[in-house]
Amino acid sequence: MKKLKLGLLVLFVIAFVNLNAQEKKKFKIHTVAFYNLENLFDTINDPTKYDEASPIMEMNESLRGEVYKNKVKNMARVVADIGSDATGNTPAIIGVSEVENKQVLMDLVNDPQLLHKDYGIIHFESPDKRGIDVALLYQKALFTPLESSSHELLIYDDLTRKRVFTRDQLLVSGKLEGDLIHVIVNHWPSRSGGEARSRSKRVGAANLNKRIIDSLQSIDPYAKIISMGDYNDDPTNASFKKALKTHANKNKVPLKGIYNPFENQFKKQGLGTTGYRDAWSLFDQVLVTKPFLEKDYSSFRYYKSGIFNKHYLSNKHGRYKGYPLRSFADGGFTDGFSDHFPVYIYLVKEVDADKPNTEDLKESKTKN
Template identity: 70%
Template sequence: MKNLKFWLAALCLTVVFTAEAQEKKKFKVHTVGFYNLENLFDTINDTSKFDERSPIMEMKTKQFEVYQKKVKNMARVISEIGKDFTNNSPVILGVSEVENREVLEDVVNDPALIHQDYGIVHYNSPDVRSIDVALLYQKKFFTPLSTSSHELKIYDDNTKERKYTRDQLLVSGKLDGEMIHVIVNHWPSRSGGEARSRPKRVAAAKLTKRILDSLQSLDPYAKVFIMGDLNDDPTNASVTEVLQAQSDKDKVGFKGLYNPYSNMFKKEGLGTTAYRDAWSLFDQIMVTKPLIEKDYSSFTLYKAGIFNKNYLVNKKGRYKGYPKRSFADGGFTDGFSDHFPVYTLLIKEIKE
């Protein structure tokens, strides 16, 4: 179909495309996204963790008040990701920088989200900062069939001691009856410098690749989403060499990966987080080849984007133009996150 025109259905989760011949076809559309929630910790001191190092726990007063506002801010953003296109919040959302399942329960039970009836997939990981990844999903659209947590083992170059970091989460299930797989990541940070820390993210990418290979060995046509805060850009070796993600759909081979964020970064200069006046696009969603086929009888990637609404951006000060983060200079800013969320839109033709 050529010269497709896209508009929103006002009250239902459908998108209508009109071709030159005026033939009308209806498409179901869903949002699948990822969001780094920036230090979503509760106010309870867990003696088994180092959660006292979190920004909320370090505050001397109004901890619970700040926590409540932080939860409300996160729920507001999640409720609006992709809504302009679907009149709905994401049916599937990977998240990172959460302390435990309980903080996510508070988010999904906020008035902005409670009517969506989100389920949660979460495992406690051994991360030294006590932060995990997780998956939120709308129960009426997605049914998890299997979940697993995959440990990333990395070691200090000098001491050879293990550096504890986030596990990677795999969730497989049915989206409106169609099998998909989601791998949620939060790769090691650039602490100590990009070059020095690079091997840790390469190791993380290799773990992600092993998970992907295991899925594709069972089903070469598996529809897989790889998402997360990678702490690497789409142009870094972890993405281009280890995962071998392509920026051009036509170059994606059998069992290959397509990264729609690559050209956003290389050609448009877009980013999801900023540091020292430079933008990085650490938050990405990649998909396997079956999700970019021009076959609308099953779910297909329509577009990808960065959710960077005006209210998520700092309006003044030395961080003007940056994402409006929650915590800065030892206090709560009433902001959101130091990362913008990312999202993809999936479409599927509705046969009448």
């Protein structure tokens, strides 16, 4: 009986110690996001661009200044909100598309809702015929860029064989609180002319994306790479499954493979980021390479993904109820946001419980 009591006491002590150890585990958590800002153009006509076709330039000149101010404010509100429920912070890193120039980005990060976060901007002008670019915003206190480059996409129309001038792909390498990561920001060619006719253009964009990833992995097979963007393709299209060879099951991703956490959200849950003709598309995605999936949380790892579709971002009535509440419609400003919902992932890293400035890993309502 004494031996039994002693054994139970030992088990109780071990359980207590293990429980305490679990309770002391703390994690840093950061949001990495992407958002198509839907025609974030300024009010100045740039003769080097086809910006006169932008919605804001098609409006009465007397309205443009106020509309632009409200558009920037609305975009800043969304950026400030993405991931904040889980992290208590705005995104550490966010890729954006459909921006005209660096000045509109400066106006965005200097909005009162974001100014205190001290965002840096990485932006290159691209040859896109509409004058729209991609860019990366980052909190200077959390991310330190080391290198950045713009990668030109050379594609041609299948019928005319003329070059299609579209967005470059932006590559930024840097350290997220000491961890080296690489981020690629994309905005692949649209489906103008139909999905089938335009498919080869997006496959071409996927091939360029794969070459960038391969070049990083040839230097370091364990490179932690994030590719994000508005791909104008769903996770099940050939650009992903054949060109990039993405995987939907994170347990089956090979060393140099790519995990797409949004594939199952599209296939199994029917979720999307943009709607067209009464159907959802999940064009906005964030992909990660295998090293983000390891179980060792001594460095930043992938935790969860989600579509940021809070109630205020959606149409409340009519035919487009539930779809993104876009900024411009029928030649006017709706005081809305974008025709795309943002997407995001959480990155987590275990830290010493005794160190200051750490955060408990909070539960969130997002889906894996």
